[in-house]
Amino acid sequence: MAYEIVMPQLSDSMEEGKLVNWKVHPGDRVEAGEVIAEVESDKAVMEVQSFKDGVVKELKVKEGESVPVGTVIAVLETPGSGRDEEKGERGEPKKEHSVAESPSEESVPTQEAAEGSKSVVDELFGSETRPSGPKEAKKSEAEEGNGGAGQKAAAGSVVSGEASPKARAVAAAYGVDIEALQRAGKLPVPAHEADIKEWYLRRYFTPKALRLIELYGLDAVAFESSEKVDEKSVKEYIKKRHIPLPKPISSNRKAVIAAVTHSSKKPVYRIYDTIDSALLKRYETEELTYTVWLLKLFAEAMMEHEEFRTTLKGESLYVWPGASISLAMANGEELYAPVFKDLDTKSVEELSSMLGEMKGRVSSKRLGPDDLSGSTFGLSNLGMTGIERFDAMINREDCAIAAVGSERGGEVAITLTVDHRIVNGYQAALFMRTVKRLASDESFFEGAKKGGD
Amino acid sequence: MLYREALNRALDETMEMDPDVVVLGEDVGLYGGSYRVTEGLVAKYGERRLIDTPIAELSIVGNAVGMAMGGLRPVAEIMTANFSLLAFDQIVNHMSKLRYMSAGKITLPMVVRFPQGVSRQLAAQHSESYEQMLCAVPGLTVFAAGDVNYAYHALKRAILMDDPVIFIEHELLYNKKGEVDFNTELDPFRARIVKEGEDITIISYLKMVDDVMEAVPRIEEGLGVSCEVIDLCSLNPIDFETIAKSVEKSGRVVVVEEDHRTGGYGSQVVSRICEELFFTLDAPPLRIAGEDVPIPYNRSLELLSIPTPDKIAVQITEWGRKNGL
Numbered sequence: 115m116a117y118e119i120v121m122p123q124l125s126d127s128m129e130e131g132k133l134v135n136w137k138v139h140p141g142d143r144v145e146a147g148e149v150i151a152e153v154e155s156d157k158a159v160m161e162v163q164s165f166k167d168g169v170v171k172e173l174k175v176k177e178g179e180s181v182p183v184g185t186v187i188a189v190l191e192t193p194g195s196g197r198d199e200e201k202g203e204r205g206e207p208k209k210e211h212s213v214a215e216s217p218s219e220e221s222v223p224t225q226e227a228a229e230g231s232k233s234v235v236d237e238l239f240g241s242e243t244r245p246s247g248p249k250e251a252k253k254s255e256a257e258e259g260n261g262g263a264g265q266k267a268a269a270g271s272v273v274s275g276e277a278s279p280k281a282r283a284v285a286a287a288y289g290v291d292i293e294a295l296q297r298a299g300k301l302p303v304p305a306h307e308a309d310i311k312e313w314y315l316r317r318y319f320t321p322k323a324l325r326l327i328e329l330y331g332l333d334a335v336a337f338e339s340s341e342k343v344d345e346k347s348v349k350e351y352i353k354k355r356h357i358p359l360p361k362p363i364s365s366n367r368k369a370v371i372a373a374v375t376h377s378s379k380k381p382v383y384r385i386y387d388t389i390d391s392a393l394l395k396r397y398e399t400e401e402l403t404y405t406v407w408l409l410k411l412f413a414e415a416m417m418e419h420e421e422f423r424t425t426l427k428g429e430s431l432y433v434w435p436g437a438s439i440s441l442a443m444a445n446g447e448e449l450y451a452p453v454f455k456d457l458d459t460k461s462v463e464e465l466s467s468m469l470g471e472m473k474g475r476v477s478s479k480r481l482g483p484d485d486l487s488g489s490t491f492g493l494s495n496l497g498m499t500g501i502e503r504f505d506a507m508i509n510r511e512d513c514a515i516a517a518v519g520s521e522r523g524g525e526v527a528i529t530l531t532v533d534h535r536i537v538n539g540y541q542a543a544l545f546m547r548t549v550k551r552l553a554s555d556e557s558f559f560e561g562a563k564k565g566g567d
Numbered sequence: 568m569l570y571r572e573a574l575n576r577a578l579d580e581t582m583e584m585d586p587d588v589v590v591l592g593e594d595v596g597l598y599g600g601s602y603r604v605t606e607g608l609v610a611k612y613g614e615r616r617l618i619d620t621p622i623a624e625l626s627i628v629g630n631a632v633g634m635a636m637g638g639l640r641p642v643a644e645i646m647t648a649n650f651s652l653l654a655f656d657q658i659v660n661h662m663s664k665l666r667y668m669s670a671g672k673i674t675l676p677m678v679v680r681f682p683q684g685v686s687r688q689l690a691a692q693h694s695e696s697y698e699q700m701l702c703a704v705p706g707l708t709v710f711a712a713g714d715v716n717y718a719y720h721a722l723k724r725a726i727l728m729d730d731p732v733i734f735i736e737h738e739l740l741y742n743k744k745g746e747v748d749f750n751t752e753l754d755p756f757r758a759r760i761v762k763e764g765e766d767i768t769i770i771s772y773l774k775m776v777d778d779v780m781e782a783v784p785r786i787e788e789g790l791g792v793s794c795e796v797i798d799l800c801s802l803n804p805i806d807f808e809t810i811a812k813s814v815e816k817s818g819r820v821v822v823v824e825e826d827h828r829t830g831g832y833g834s835q836v837v838s839r840i841c842e843e844l845f846f847t848l849d850a851p852p853l854r855i856a857g858e859d860v861p862i863p864y865n866r867s868l869e870l871l872s873i874p875t876p877d878k879i880a881v882q883i884t885e886w887g888r889k890n891g892l
Contacts, residue, residue, distance in 0.1 A: 278891070280818045280849035306891030307818060307849045 117166050119188040120298045121181050122317065123291060124155040131155050132180040133187060142170045147321075150188065160342065165316070168192035184298040277305035287335055288314045320344045326352070331360055366448040377507045381534045384505060387546050388525040389553040395521065397559045401466045405441070405495050408518060409465055410562050413437035413457035415548040416491055421537045422545055423490045425511045431536065440489035440509040441469075443476050450476050451509040453489040462562045486510075494518065503527040513537050516549075570712075571741040573719035574604045578642065581726045582612050585640060588726060591618040592627055592644030592680075601646055602682060602741045628654040628679060632661045635677035635731070642726055647738070648683030648697050655700075662731045663706030674729045678722070684774060684825055685873050686738040691861035694869075696826040698772075701733050702803040702835070709803040710755055711735040713776045715745025717800055721755035735802075737774040758806035759798040760813070766792035766892065767883065768813040770836060771823040772799040779823050781876035782883070789884040790892045802832060810836070811844060818849030819890070821883055825873050828856035850890035855882050 121131045134152040138144055149161040150170070168190035175187045275292030277285065284307050285292050292310070295301040301309050315324055315334055322345035327334060330352060337343045337351070351357075363371075394407055416422045416437040423434045436456035443450050452472050457465060475481055492515035494506040499520070506517035506529070513536040519527035528549070532542045552558045568576075582588045590605055596619040599606035609617040620627050624645060631641040645651045651658070658679065665673050681701075685694045701709050710725060710732060712718040718736070725732040761776060762783065767790075771779050776798045783794050795813050799805060814820050820840055822833035837852045857873045 278818075278849045278851075279846045283846040302891075304891075308891065 115192050117168055117190040117192045118186045121183050121185045121187050122162055123183045124160050128155040128183060130180050130182045133175045133177055134159055135177050136173055138170050140170050140172060144168060144170060166190060166192050184294050276303050280307045281305045281310050284310045290314055318343055323348045330357055370449050374507050380508055382531050383534055385530040385542050385546055388527050389550050391521045391524055391526045393554060393559055402462050404497060406462055406466050406469060408493060408495060409439055409454060409457055410462050411552050412439060412493060412516060414552055415545055417458045418548050419545045421541045422513060424513055424536050425490055426536050434490050438489045440492045440512060442494040445476050450481060452481055452485045455488055503529060505529050506531055508533055568715060568747050570715050570718055570743040571602055571604050573715045573747055574722055575606060577719045577722035578608060581723055588640045589616045590642045591620050591631060593620055593622055593646050595644050624650050624654040625657060628657040631677050632657055635675040636673055640676045640726055642678045644680045647693050648681050649692050649695050659704050663704045675731045676729045678725045678732045678734050681733060681735045682738050683735055684737040685862055688864055688866055690864040694862035698735060698802050699830055699832045702832055708732045711772045711802050713773045713798050715743060716747050719747045720753035724755045739774050756801045758809040759800050761796040761798050764793035764795035766817055767794045767819045768817045769794050769821045770797045775823045775825050778876045779879055782880035785880040786883045790887045792892055814840060814844050815847045818847055821853040823855045823874055823879060825857050827859050829859050831856045853886045855879055
C-alpha cells in the first residue's frame with residue numbers, strides 16, 4: 115500500500131523546506147524511525163524520519179528543491195492492511211471513511227484515490243492558501259493593530275482546522291498547525307487532544323526521550339520545539355533544573371510509613387550492651403544461621419521474662435503464653451516483619467526451616483494477615499552488613515526490639531529498644547543479663563538442638 | 568436503610584429536635600403518606616403536627632408559606648409533581664419572593680417535598696419532572712435526592728435552613744437500599760462523585776444516576792476508558808466547581824436526565840460548561856434525555872420515551888467512538 119511522506123513542519127514559523135539530500139533511493143527498504151532525508155528549514159538542517167516500514171517507491175522532490183510544508187516528497191510501499199492505508203492515505207479525509215466502510219472494493223478505489231488525491235493536494239497547496247497563509251495574515255493584523263490587538267491576538271491564538279476546542283488550545287500551546295497537518299493527512303478529522311499530543315511528541319521527541327519525559331512527569335511544551343529532542347537533551351534538562359525522579363509509593367511502603375510513624379510515638383528508651391559471640395560462632399552452620407540462633411536465644415529469654423511476652427491494649431496488659439518474635443526481613447525495597455510463633459516449642463532445626471520457608475514467602479509477597487501479627491518482641495539483625503551497632507524501631511504492638519550488629523572482637527553489639535509503658539528499665543536490664551548468660555551457656559545450645567519442650 | 572426510611576428518619580429527628588417543625592399534605596397523617604415517608608409520625612407527634620389536608624395543592628403550599636411567616640418550620644408534601652402546578656402561584660410568587668419583598672424582614676424556613684418522575688405506568692399526568700421550572704425561579708433552593716445518605720442529610724438540613732427549599736424525590740427510589748452515615752455531616756450543596764474516572768464525565772441526578780451506574784461497566788469495556796459519574800444533588804445552586812474539576816480532567820462530558828429534552832435542566836448544565844469550560848472540551852457535549860412526548864401509559868412505550876441503562880450505554884459508546892475515544 116502506498117504511504118506518502120510529506121515535507122514536515124519543523125518549526126512554528128516554517129512555511130517551506132529545502133530538500134538538502136536524500137539518504138535513500140527508490141527501491142530501498144526503510145524502517146520506521148529511519149532517516150530518509152535531510153531538510154533545511156528557516157532555522158536549521160534537520161533529519162526526516164519515516165514513520166512506517168516499507169520500500170521507497172518514488173522520490174518526488176529533487177535535491178536542492180524547496181517545497182511548501184505538507185507537499186508529498188516521497189512515496190513508500192508499505193505492507194499494512196487496508197486499515198493502515200486509510201490512516202496513511204492522503205486526500206479528503208471524509209472520503210476515506212466511505213472507502214474504509216466498503217472493504218470488498220478496497221483495492222481498486224483506493225489506488226484511484228491515491229492518484230486522485232495527489233492532484234487535489236497539489237492544487238490545494240499550489241494555488242490556494244498555503245498552510246501557514248492564514249497565520250501570516252493574523253500576524254500582520256496584530257502588528258498593525260497594536261493597541262486594538264488584544265482581542266485579535268487572543269483570537270489569533272486559536273488555530274484553524276476541524277478540531278475539538280481542547281485540541282485547538284493544545285495545538286496553540288504547542289504551535290501545531292492543525293489545518294495543514296489535516297490536509298497532509300497527518301491528523302484525523304476532527305482532531306482531538308490526544309491526536310495533537312501524539313503527533314507533537316512523535317515529531318519532536320525520540321522514543322527514548324519520550325520515555326524519560328513520561329518517567330519524570332515533565333511537560334513536553336517546556337522543550338524548545340524547533341529541534342528534535344533526544345534522550346541526551348532531556349537528561350541535561352533534568353539535571354539543569356534539578357528535577358527529582360518521582361517514584362510511586364508502593365503499598366508496602368505505605369504500610370511501613372504508617373507503622374514507623376505509629377512506632378515513633380511510643381515512649382521508648384534504649385539499652386546498649388554486647389553479648390559473647392564465641393558459642394554463636396561455634397554453633398553457626400549453613401542451616402543454623404546466626405539469625406536462627408538469635409531467634410532461639412531471645413525466645414528462651416522471653417520465657418524467663420514474661421514482661422517481654424506482654425502487649426498493651428486499651429486499659430489492660432496481656433501476657434502471651436509463648437515466645438513469638440517479629441523479624442525484620444527485607445526484599446529489595448520492601449520491608450516486612452513476619453512473625454515466628456511459639457519459638458519456645460521449636461527446635462533450631464524447625465526454626466531454620468521456618469525461616470527458609472518465610473524467606474520464600476517474603477520474596478513472593480505471599481504473606482497473610484496471620485503472618486504479620488501475634489508477636490510481642492522484635493528482632494532486627496544487620497550483622498551481616500558489617501555495621502557495628504544501630505537502633506531499631508519497635509514493630510506493631512511489640513513491647514521491645516533487639517537490634518543486632520556485627521561481630522567484633524568476640525562480641526556482638528545489641529541495642530534493646532523498649533516500650534516503657536510495658537517494661538521498665540530494671541526489668542529490661544535483667545532480661546539483657548539473661549540473654550548474655552544464655553549466649554555463653556553451652557547447655558542452652560545443646561538443648562536447643564534437641565528441640566523445645 | 569431504605570430511601571423512604573431515611574426521609575422518615577430525617578423528619579422524625581427534626582420534629583423531635585424542634586417543636587416548630589410541622590408536616591402537612593394529602594394523606595401524610597393517618598395513612599402515613601402515599602409512599603410511607605411519614606409512616607408512624609402521627610402516632611408520635613399527633614395530628615396538630617402531621618396535618619392531613621384537603622386535595623388542594625394551592626392551599627397546602629399557601630398554608631405552609633403562612634406557617635413559615637408565622638415562625639413555624641413547615642414541610643409540605645405534594646403527592647406527585649404534576650399536582651404542584653396548582654400551587655405554582657404560591658411557590659413562585661410567595662415562597663420564593665417574600666424574603667425579597669420584605670427586604671429580608673420575613674424568612675421562610677420551609678420545605679416542599681416533590682415526588683416526581685416516570686414511575687410505572689402512571690401515564691402522562693402523573694409522570695413529569697419539574698426541576699427545569701423550579702430552578703428557573705430565583706429564591707428557591709432545589710435539592711434532588713438520588714441517594715439514601717444524601718436524602719437523610721439533605722432533608723434534615725433543608726428543614727433546619729431558614730430559606731425555602733424544594734426537595735425533589737424520585738418515585739422509583741423510595742424502596743432503594745443504601746447506607747446512611749449518621750456520624751459524618753454532609754454538605755447538601757455539594758455534588759457527589761459517585762465514581763471516579765479519567766476520560767468521560769457523566770453528570771446526572773435522581774434516578775438516572777443509578778441507570779448511569781448500571782451502564783458504566785459496558786461503556787468502560789466498550790471504549791476501554793474510565794468514566795467519572797457525578798450526582799449533582801443540589802440543582803440550584805449548582806456545584807459547578809466539582810463539575811469543572813472533572814471536565815477539566817476528562818475533556819468529555821455527558822449529561823443524563825429523565826426529563827424531556829427540549830428545555831430540560833441538562834441543557835442549562837451543558838450551556839454553562841460550553842460557556843465556561845469551552846477550551847477544556849475535547850468533544851461536543853452529549854445530552855441524553857427523555858423524548859419530547861407526553862409520557863405514554865404503555866410500558867414499552869414508556870421505556871422508549873426515557874433514558875434506560877441500555878440506551879445510555881449505547882449512546883455514550885457511539886458518541887465516544889465518533890469523538891476520538
